[in-house]
Amino acid sequence: MSSTPGPEAPTETPDDVTQVIQEDAVPDEHGGAATAGTETPAGTDSETDTDTGTLSGSSASTSSRDDLVREGEVAADFLETLLDIADLDGDLEVDVEGDRAAVAIVDSEDGAAPRTLVGPSGSVLEALQELTRLAVQADTGERSRLMLDVAGHRAGRRSALVEQARSAIAEVQSSGERRELDPMTAFERKVVHDEVLAAGLSSSSEGAEPSRYVVIQPAD
Numbered sequence: 001m002s003s004t005p006g007p008e009a010p011t012e013t014p015d016d017v018t019q020v021i022q023e024d025a026v027p028d029e030h031g032g033a034a035t036a037g038t039e040t041p042a043g044t045d046s047e048t049d050t051d052t053g054t055l056s057g058s059s060a061s062t063s064s065r066d067d068l069v070r071e072g073e074v075a076a077d078f079l080e081t082l083l084d085i086a087d088l089d090g091d092l093e094v095d096v097e098g099d100r101a102a103v104a105i106v107d108s109e110d111g112a113a114p115r116t117l118v119g120p121s122g123s124v125l126e127a128l129q130e131l132t133r134l135a136v137q138a139d140t141g142e143r144s145r146l147m148l149d150v151a152g153h154r155a156g157r158r159s160a161l162v163e164q165a166r167s168a169i170a171e172v173q174s175s176g177e178r179r180e181l182d183p184m185t186a187f188e189r190k191v192v193h194d195e196v197l198a199a200g201l202s203s204s205s206e207g208a209e210p211s212r213y214v215v216i217q218p219a220d
Helices: 014-024 065-086 120-140 153-175 186-198
Strands: 091-097 100-106 147-150 202-206 213-217
Touching (some): 065 091, 065 120, 120 147, 120 153, 147 153, 153 186, 153 213, 186 202, 186 213
Parallel strands (some): 100 147
Antiparallel strands (some): 091 100, 202 213
C-alpha cells in the first residue's frame, strides 16, 4: 500500500489531535450547510449539491470498484499516518459499500479503537471523515464520498436510527400529519430518508447546519 502524506504533526496528546480535527476540518460547500428552509427529496443528504441528489463533478455511482478500492487504500494510508502521529491504537478495514469506499478503524490486538475520534454526537468522526475525503481527493483528483467509521459508531447509530424512523413513520401513517424529527447529521438524515422511502412515504430535509432535520410527510 502506497504511503499518503499525513497531516502536519499536532501536539503529542490525543486530546489535542481531536481539538485540531474539530477546529480545522470544515466541510466544503458540498458537504456542509444548505440554505435554511430548503426542502429536499427523500433518499438524499447534504453531501450532494443542495440536497438534490446530484453530485458535482464525476458521479460516485459511475466509479468502478477498482477506483473505490483505490480510494479506500489512500484513505487507509492517511489514517494510519494520523494514528501513528497521535500514538493511538486501531486496525484499519477497507471495503466497498454500494457506490462508496468504506474505511473503519476497529479494535486492534494492542488495544481498543480510539473512541476519542468519535466525539460528542459523532462530531469528531464527521470532521475526520471530511479530512480523509480531502486527502483522497488530493491523491486521486476526484471528489470522494468515502464513509468512515470508528469503533462501530456508525453501525450502532444506524440501527438506532432505523428504529426511530420506523416509529415516526408509524405515527405519521396513523395521524396523517407530518412529523419533524430532531436535528441530525447528513449520514443520519440519509438513513431516515431511506427508511421513509421504503415505507412508501416522502421526506425532506429542512433548516441549516448544524440544525438541519428531517420532515416526514404523510402519503398523498
